[in-house]
Amino acid sequence: MSPRQSAAVYRRRRIVVLGVIIVLLALLIVLVWALVGRGASGPDPKPVPTRSSTPSPSATTPPATPDPSADASPDPAATTPGPTSTAGAGPVPCTAAEVQVTAVADHDSYSADENPKLSISLTNSSGKDCTMNVGTTTQAFTITSGNDTWWRSTDCQQTPSDAIQTIKAGATITSSTPVVWDRTRSSVDTCEATDRQRAPGGGAAYRLTVSIGGFQSANPVQFLLN
Template sequence: MSTFKHPVGPQPSTVYWRRRLILALGVIAVIVVVVLIVVRPGSSQGTPTPAATNSKPATPGADGTNIPTENTTASGQPCKPANVKVTANTDASTYAAGELPKLTVSITNTGTVSCKIDAGTAQQVFTITSGTETYWKSTDCQSDKVDAEVLLQPGKTVSSQTPIEWDRTRSDPATCQQTREQVPAGGASYHLTTSVSGIESAESKQFILD
């Protein structure tokens, strides 16, 4: 007869069964502790962190604040001109002699629904005037033009990534590869206007050339 199933001793069999149960629970506890030490729940070793990627958002401009500088497309309904605000920007209001103005544009969706617009450099026009005279236009000697559709979220603004630097000369398509005439300075006042996809800035940005 097996002594495992039928313990033999001076004590009642229930005493021996209780001792065996305690011993078995102790063994199980030791095994659990060993497993926990080896596995270490919550450790980053068990779940590798995904490597960072340089993938672009599916819809350019939807999550960022910059206009893409390469050809891109976006899904959505075209923006209504009445719901788009175009703003001409300069990096300063006064420029010392020899300092070159940096020009950018901002586009804001003033509507209540998202919409798409081509805001690429192929659709941007910067114009600098003084009084009634036009001194410079970005399209006169423009190169490397791109179309960049962006999705404008309601109330959100996207802006130029890379500013256009004006060399303080008169623009003339016939003299793009030649030395051009410098515009008047010494406190002269100029105004910058911008248009994007035919939508013009409602106000001009004034600045001074010393």
């Protein structure tokens, strides 16, 4: 039977084992620390070129050449508004101050079997062209003898029409188709009558006045019926 080891021997063994464990733990800690330090202090990664990097020769963009058509100097014709042109505006409506209206009878006197033919004359006394409705819708012929009104063209007018006419500056135009007076007294109530009163002849004097577009003739024209 082997002799029993003393307590001192056990203590020394425990101390040795404990020391070995401490050394191993210390080595393990050092190893872990070294690995961590190596990973943290490793080489920097190479930079990846970005789009802002200097382009390679194959991607080099040639320097821009100024475009003559894109000169910085503004084009006066394109940027400066010129005066508004009125050349294409066309004639404007005539005014009473611009147009002279004249009553026209084809003769100064008429035989017993002859009917007066009546017209309107317009003179543009202004220095510019103007337009006017010269249709029958705007025309009115009136024949009087003294204070007696014998005939009005509007009393029995049929199918009136419009006609816009340009009157040149300084020009005179006259009715293309005259109105014929049948030498009878007119009335809106006797348009279809066949026995209307006839105007006396024998050298009786009558006066013609006209208006068109609201413009009145300046003076009446006188004629005689025989």
